[in-house]
Amino acid sequence: MASEVDTAPRTAARLLAAGASTLGVSVLLDSAMEHYRGSFRNPAMALPLAASAISIAFDGSGRGGGFPRTASHSASVAIGLTGLGFHTFNVFKRPSGLTFNNLFYGAPIGAPGALILSGLLGAASDRLSGDGGALGSGRLLAGLAAFGIFGSVGEAGLLHLKGSFQNPAMWLPVTIPPLAAASLAVDAMTGVPRPWTTALLGATALVGTVGVAFHAYGVSRNMGGWRNWRQNLLAGPPMPAPPAFAGLAIAALGAVLLMRRARG
Amino acid sequence: MSADDPQQVPRAKGGRAPDVFEPGGWVPMRSHSQDEEVDFVIVGTGAGGGTLACKLAEDGFSVVAFDAGPYWRPLEDFASDEHHQSKLYWTDERITAGANPIKLGANNSGRSVGGSTVHYAMVALRFRPEWFKARTRLGYGADWPIDWQEMWKYYTEVEQALTISGPINYPWGPRRPRYPYRAHPLNEAAKLLARGAEALGIDWTETPIATLSAPKGKAHRCVYRGFCVTGCSTNAKQSVLNTWLPRALTAGAEIRDLAMVGRIEVDKAGRATGVHYHREGAWHFQKARNVVVAGYAIETPRLLLNSACEQFPDGLANSSGLVGKNLMVQLNQAAWGQMKEEVRSYKAPPSLTISEHWNYEDRGKDYFGGWAYMSQGPLPITWVKELAGQRGLWGQRLIDEMARSNHNVGLKMVGEVLPDERNRVTLAEETDRFGLPIAKVEFSYSDNDRAMMKHALSFMDDSLAAVGATERWKEWDDTCHLNGTARMGDDPKTSVVNADGRSWDIPNLWVCDGSVFPTVGGVNPSLTIQAIACRTADRIKALSARGEL
Amino acid sequence: MANRFPGYDVLAKRDTLSWNDKTREVIAERLAMSERSDLLSDRQRATLRTAIDRIVPQPEGRAPVNALALLLAKIADDGSDGHRHHQLPGLRACYERGLDAIEEEAKARHGTSFHLLDGSQADLLLSAIERGDVCSNAWGDLPPAIFWGWRLLPDIVSSYYAHPSAWSAMGFGGPASPRGYVRIEGDRRDPWEAVEADDGTLIPAARQNKHVG
Incomplete structure (x- = not known):
């Protein structure tokens, strides 16, 4: 009977694709803004825009397979890795190299990492929609998502330290998501998904969503407020950044679903 | 003149004072x-x-504070314009003399509620601990009657109150607590200092400055507009006007703007009884149990000298004869050059990086004292005056040189001048619009000053050379800040006030500003002045509790 | 020298967020300032005008700077900058005496008025004053080098660089509040900053500068 068909892999694939697209949108907008701020000084600064835009198109289409798809996700990973190199170089070429100030204001190390993750998650989604076999247990994906969330926590923590945690809400992304990631990591190791993890991942997705509103408020707090958007969108807290949490949390929920299925 | 012109009509009266955070806003004020x-x-x-x-107001004392200047609301009163913003400066006539007359007004004297902090460069540095015992430990100047460890506590209090943005770790001196806010991003001028310091093998750091790198209450974070020393129109600058004074009003202090105090009254018993002040076209008298003079190193001695009376014919608090003497500016010489790239140093606060290396390193010096140097970002009028006055440019050469300003880079020192009684403030025969004798200021560089300048200019020039600056030149004559003239000490014969700022001669007359500095060190004085004020307040509270006021 | 910032005009930003109301108000007043004729003698004003023209030549191809109007307003106020060199009289008296002395110096050297000298003659005379090397006894106890270095030169250059035309010519960003700057590193500019000619970009500076705002 139709109802007997196992829908979990497809749902998981959809969650992964949704997570990858959300992460991709975050990367696209964030790198668009940051690289515009950097005046696209290096032509390579256009690459992550192209990569994330194409990946989003594929992830959004929901259809699996095909060489162009695989190529697009591979490109995301490759461009992300290249970006990681460029960004690290950017930090180290500043006076005194690896200092807090250079990490605060240099090219963000975490951002290209998000592009890599988005590519990996998109590819995983494709595999699942295809045969799903290799990723069936979901544990590897859960581990990847946990790693990604920890990375985003590091990035948010660094940037919120730069903002001196001046608003108590700035503690949210460095408290809830790490708990979720830790719980998810434990589940990935044991292979036993706990309800806690799902709840914390839901909360993380929520933090990522309301984060946009908080950042919009942050932009309004700057001199001239939204009227001065040409300065404040770039100078204020980055509005596209928080959804990275939501994207990773959604993808992680897909992994949890797979783990549940694997346990039967 | 309009009825709401703060330079003509006082704003702080009738039970309210301007709310500095709201255009047209008011806050209640006790009268x-x-x-x-x-x-x-x-x-x-x-x-x-x-x-x-x-x-003092927070400690429960009744306080009336006078200022000759207007009570600004920065958001609505400040233009982005050097010429107009000269309204922030103390531009009353003063005679300047000596072998090296100093220029007073723009960069060293403010006339606003909030004083010079309304247009200061916001550099917030602690003294090197040894400077508090300069005579004993370093062999020059005079000892302070205060211990550095005690000052360290008050520095922290001020840094918190002003929400200083500073580096995570400070490279020099004893450990200090983490600055409340993070340092700002570096503009190109700041980076060039850093690269030069690295090339010369010395430490540099982000300058701790009193401007916000993140929002705080109703104050915005810095927008890097670069007009800092002409007044901050966004409230990112943490001045006395938008930090201590709102707290003072909440605690019940009264502030009287556009009120020029001309004379301190002293009774037959030799105690101060209050002050005569000019406001809204007439002289008034305010009674007080204690009078604190806080007019900075020229107006403070001027008021003490102008208050001479039968019992004190040489001026108040002047039995030592030291009121007005030992005026100390700081050396403000600079090295400049041209970069191939665009520096555009008009953006962001002017002094985002600093090296205090030569404040903490004494080896290799043929002079006493220390100096720091910082990156620079002169605005057009300031810059053209330096090119014309110091480099002798005028005509088309000047215009052409100005057109290259975006490639200009510079480093400026803040250097310690030693106390010298010949550098002094006295009264001139000429009087001002209130009929009060104006100040005559005499200053001459010493051989020690010249040796320090020579070393600093050569070092800063090397730093510029190391980053590829060309067409380098040295600006030999500039000074900043004013201190001394009512020094504190342990001995009534060699000082004007004691460690608490209390005058030796008149027990209820106090001094609380840069005048009390026995030495100035090689850092901008505002943080130390505020730390001294916090200490004075604590001492007054303690003395009052013991019935010793 | 060629115009380094072709097409750039600080005033084009007047109605943007780079200018607040107070700035608009004070700059409008300054631009509208005319030269007072009730102050100093005609001859003294002519001398001052010539000195200004020699010390700060007008910017090429831009609205003229009204430095004389601004300086005359300052002389009218007869105020202070916060200090007065002990060898100089008060502001207005200082100008009256100094400008008369320049005129007499021109007559003593060239037998004609200062404002009638050709450019290089006027420059030589101003250089002599700068060095304190004068021959007219009209100077009396007014030290020419101090009059030059403490009064005439700083007043003239600061009046000139209080004008937006002068800011445009040097590529200065001009007023900046509430909007400040985002890109503060070397060789970077915000879209509301001047583009320097021959900075290597593909689009000519003059065309880019039309869009600065």
Whole structure:
């Protein structure tokens, strides 16, 4: 009977694709803004825009397979890795190299990492929609998502330290998501998904969503407020950044679903 | 003149004072009658007086603080314009003399509620600990009657109150607590200092400055507009005007703007009884149990000298004869050059990086004292005056050189000048619009100053050369800040006030500003002045509790 | 020298967020300032005008700078900058005496008025004053080098660089509040900053500068 068909892999694939697209949108907008701020000084600064835009198109289409798809996700990973190199170089070429100030204001190390993750998650989604076999247990994906969330926590923590945690809400992304990631990591190791993890991942997705509103408020707090958007969108807290949490949390929920299925 | 012109009509009266955070806004203010003998009258509301007014009011004393200047609301009153913003400066006539007459007004004297902090460069540095015992430990100048460890505590208090943005770790001196806010991003001028310091093998760091790198209350974070020293129109600058004074008003202090104090009254018993002040076209008298003079290193001695009376014919608090003497500026010489790239140093606060190396390193010096140097970002009028006055450019050469300003890079020192009684403030015969004798200021560089300048200019020039600056030149004559003229000490014969700022001669007359510095060190003085004010307030509280006021 | 910032005009930003109301108000007043004729003698004003023209030549191809109007307003106020060199009289008296002395110096050297000298003659005379090397006894106890270095030169250059035309010519960003700057590193500019000619970009500076705002 139709109802007997196992829908979990497809749902998981959809969650992964949704997570990858959300992460991709975050990367696209964030790198668009940051690289515009950097005046696209290096032509390579256009690459992550192209990569994330194409990946989003594929992830959004929901259809699996095909060489162009695989190529697009591979490109995301490759461009992300290249970006990681460029960004690290950017930090180290500043006076005194690896200092807090250079990490605060240099090219963000975490951002290209998000592009890599988005590519990996998109590819995983494709595999699942295809045969799903290799990723069936979901544990590897859960581990990847946990790693990604920890990375985003590091990035948010660094940037919120730069903002001196001046608003108590700035503690949210460095408290809830790490708990979720830790719980998810434990589940990935044991292979036993706990309800806690799902709840914390839901909360993380929520933090990522309301984060946009908080950042919009942050932009309004700057001199001239939204009227001065040409300065404040770039100078204020980055509005596209928080959804990275939501994207990773959604993808992680897909992994949890797979783990549940694997346990039967 | 319009009815709401803060330079013509006082704003702080009738039970309210301007809300500095809201255009057209007001906050309630307690008012005192002139016949009420208030606990403290404070003359001046800058780094010394404004801070003290806040602390004393919070300790429950009744306080009336006077300022000759207007009470600004920065958001609505400040233009992005050097010429117009000269309204922030103390531009009353003063005679300047000596072998090297100093230029007073723009960069060293403010005339605003909030004092010079309204247009200061916001550099917030601690003294090197040894400077508090310069005579004993380093062999020059004079010892302070205060211990550095005690000052360290008050520095922290001020850094918190001003929400200083500074580096995570400070490379020099004893450990200090983490600055409340993170350092700002570096503009190109700041980076060039850093690269030069690296090339020369010395430490550099992000300058701790009193401007916000993140929002705080109603104050915005810095927008890097670069007009800092002409007044901050966004409230990112943490001045006395928008930090201590709002707290002072909340705690019940009264502030009287556009009120020029001309004379301190002393009774037959030799105690101060209040001050005569000019406001809204007439002279008034405010009774007080204590009078604190906080007019900075020129107006403070001027008021003490102008208050001479039968019992004190040489001026108040002047039995040592030292009122007005030992005026100390700081050396403000600079090295400049041209970069191939665009520096555009008009963006962001002017001094985002610093090296205090030569404040903490004494080897290799043929002079006493220390100096720091910082990156620079002169605005057009300031810059053209330096090119014309110091480099002798005028005509088409000047215009052409100005057109290259975006490639200009510079480093400026803040260097320690030693106390010397020949550098002094006295009264001239000429009088001002209030009929008060104006100040005559005499200053001459010493051989020690010249040796320090030579070393600093050559070092800064090397730093510029190391980053590829070309067409380098040295600016040999500039000074900043004013200190001394009512020094504190342990001995009534060699000082004007004691460690608490209390005058030796008149027990209820105090001084609380940069005048009390026995030595100036090689750092900008505003943080130390505020720390001294916090300490003075604590001492007054303690003395009052013991019935010793 | 060629115009380094072709097409750039600080005033084009007047109605943007780079200018607040107070700035608009004070700059409008300054631009509208005319030269007072009730102050100093005609001859003294002519001398001052010539000195200004020699010390700060007008910017090429831009609205003229009204430095004389601004300086005359300052002389009218007869105020202070916060200090006065002990060898100089008060502001207005200082100008009256100094400008008369320049005129007498021109007559003593060239037998004609200062404002009638050709450019290089006027420059030589101003250089002599700068060095304190004068021959007219009209100077009396007014030290020419101090009059030059403490009064005439700083007043003239600061009046000139109070004008937006002068800011445009040097590529200065001009007023900046509430909007400040985002890109503060070397060789970077915000879209509301001047583009320097021959900075290597593909689009000519003059065309880019039309869009600065």
